[in-house]
Amino acid sequence: MVIGYQTLKGFMPRRNIFLPTLCIVLLIAVWAFRAPPSSVEKWIDTSAIRGATPAKAPSSSGPPTQYGNGNGNDVDLSAPDAPFVGWPLRRVCDEANWVEGLVYICDNNSGGIGNIRNYIQTCIRYGIEAGATGLLLPRIRKRNETDLADLFTDYLPFDYMFDERHFRDAFAANCPQITLYDDIKDIPGVGSKPAVEHITPKKFGNRDGCDWRDQNRHTDRFGDRFRKWLHDAKGSGRPAPSATHPRLIRFDWGVLWDWLTYRDGPEFANTFGGILRFNDQLLRLGKATLENMHAFARANGVEDGRFLGVHLRTESDALGFWPTYNTQTDAYLKQATKRGFEVAYIATGDSLEAQNFAGAAIELAQMRVVTKADLLDDDDYAELESLTWDQQGVIDFIVLLGSDFFVGTMPSSFSVYMAMKRHLKTGGVYTRPYKVGTEGDGLSYLVGNYEKYWEGWLFMWDGMWP
Ligand SMILES: *[C@@H]1O[C@H](CO)[C@@H](O)[C@H](O)[C@H]1NC(C)=O
Ligand SMILES: *[C@@H]1O[C@H](CO)[C@@H](O)[C@H](O)[C@H]1NC(C)=O
Numbered sequence: 001m002v003i004g005y006q007t008l009k010g011f012m013p014r015r016n017i018f019l020p021t022l023c024i025v026l027l028i029a030v031w032a033f034r035a036p037p038s039s040v041e042k043w044i045d046t047s048a049i050r051g052a053t054p055a056k057a058p059s060s061s062g063p064p065t066q067y068g069n070g071n072g073n074d075v076d077l078s079a080p081d082a083p084f085v086g087w088p089l090r091r092v093c094d095e096a097n098w099v100e101g102l103v104y105i106c107d108n109n110s111g112g113i114g115n116i117r118n119y120i121q122t123c124i125r126y127g128i129e130a131g132a133t134g135l136l137l138p139r140i141r142k143r144n145e146t147d148l149a150d151l152f153t154d155y156l157p158f159d160y161m162f163d164e165r166h167f168r169d170a171f172a173a174n175c176p177q178i179t180l181y182d183d184i185k186d187i188p189g190v191g192s193k194p195a196v197e198h199i200t201p202k203k204f205g206n207r208d209g210c211d212w213r214d215q216n217r218h219t220d221r222f223g224d225r226f227r228k229w230l231h232d233a234k235g236s237g238r239p240a241p242s243a244t245h246p247r248l249i250r251f252d253w254g255v256l257w258d259w260l261t262y263r264d265g266p267e268f269a270n271t272f273g274g275i276l277r278f279n280d281q282l283l284r285l286g287k288a289t290l291e292n293m294h295a296f297a298r299a300n301g302v303e304d305g306r307f308l309g310v311h312l313r314t315e316s317d318a319l320g321f322w323p324t325y326n327t328q329t330d331a332y333l334k335q336a337t338k339r340g341f342e343v344a345y346i347a348t349g350d351s352l353e354a355q356n357f358a359g360a361a362i363e364l365a366q367m368r369v370v371t372k373a374d375l376l377d378d379d380d381y382a383e384l385e386s387l388t389w390d391q392q393g394v395i396d397f398i399v400l401l402g403s404d405f406f407v408g409t410m411p412s413s414f415s416v417y418m419a420m421k422r423h424l425k426t427g428g429v430y431t432r433p434y435k436v437g438t439e440g441d442g443l444s445y446l447v448g449n450y451e452k453y454w455e456g457w458l459f460m461w462d463g464m465w466p
Contacts, residue, residue: 077270077424080398081283086174088268093175096128101241103134103187105250110141110151112390114413117276118256121465125259126201129223134179143390148317163277170275189244196248213454215258257463267429273465278394285383286398292375293399297343300368308341309403312348312357313412323409323447329360331447332407336365339405344369347396349389410448411457419444420466436461
């Protein structure tokens with residue numbers, strides 16, 4: 001069985017453009033029977049252009065012209081190497097209230113790729129709102145490879161996972177008010193013993209009546225309140241920052257999923273994540289693996305190379321209340337059967353569980369399953385082996401992004417990020433929020449418990465920039 005829209009392959013918007021286009025074609029056909037030929041041709045030309053635009057984005061409600069110049073909606077933001085669409089960031093930066101000598105330090109970023117990204121992005125988003133004119137280039141905490149739940153070993157440089165050039169260019173082009181520093185020592189006026197102040201941004205929210213876990217409902221109030229504290233020596237106990245006397249701010253650990261991303265509008269929510277692009281090595285190896293996956297599917301009789309992407313999250317650091325191996329496997333194989341997949345790619349950091357799943361998939365769904373290690377040979381395999389556990393997770397991420405349907409699990413931030421990133425296919429820059437817990441966009445399904453906002457970690461969907 002083949003689901004119709006899934007046969008349209010590649011990085012194209014799928015069902016959302018197909019139906020409107022069909023309607024337009026039918027309208028044109030009906031109209032053509034009733035009008036004289038000469039005017040029909042003229043009408044078709046312009047209507048085809050006019051008709052195609054609203055299906056993707058409401059061009060009339062696009063950005064103000066100084067941010068226009070092509071609004072970037074022709075870019076497929078779900079591609080791992082999508083170009084950065086910078087005007088929403090530029091607009092946010094143009095609206096900020098900049099403070100000389102204020103520097104944000106976003107360097108305690110840990111966990112897997114979903115968490116690391118959110119730590120960095122949340123911290124930078126707050127930093128812009130605060131008016132920080134300086135930013136230390138983010139670093140990443142290395143996970144302990146023998147104790148996967150230990151997330152805080154060495155500090156690794158930004159390019160451990162991300163493309164530093166791309167990050168710098170994104171800020172230079174769109175947020176030139178911010179200076180990026182490689183090292184605390186490089187910050188002017190910092191002295192030999194830099195004092196770093198720790199804050200929790202929620203303490204600057206209007207929180208009367210909130211659940212203590214609630215995100216900042218009014219992140220738009222954060223800037224004013226933070227700067228009031230910053231400039232009030234009684235509050236912070238320090239003089240206001242200046243070019244010669246900087247103030248360095250770091251968050252108390254654990255500030256993530258704290259910013260309600262859609263408050264900035266879909267165009268910012270959907271593009272801000274683009275500041276963090278995977279580094280060239282990970283992109284290259286990920287794409288090579290994806291290519292081999294399509295070849296594997298074709299070699300197994302799947303002509304168009306389509307495959308199911310599976311994220312099995314049962315490794316040793318998964319928490320007790322997460323869906324079990326059996327729950328995940330049942331749900332995934334049901335989707336495989338329902339959608340007629342004959343081959344699948346499985347991402348898991350546990351090779352034994354991958355084998356178990358592959359056995360169950362052949363038996364119960366006549367589906368062949370492979371991992372990245374099965375798909376790479378020689379030099380590529382050696383390169384894969386040289387990567388850390390979390391870097392290898394990025395290879396999985398790139399392959400799964402290219403799958404024809406994705407199944408994952410709540411409350412894994414890796415799975416949530418995947419579903420949100422894939423969802424960007426549906427509307428580009430103006431993509432509306434993913435309908436959590438549904439199969440609504442036809443691209444992904446996450447098994448899990450969607451009953452409780454906090455205990456079920458549904459809040460991740462509201463605080464993530466894909
Ligand atoms: C990693 O974890 C192991 C086992 O708990 C421990 O022996 C080792 O010292 C840890 N390594 C680092 C770098 O923290
Ligand atoms: C980084 O996070 C860990 C985890 O809670 C914490 O123990 C540590 O103090 C943090 N480091 C800094 C420099 O904030």
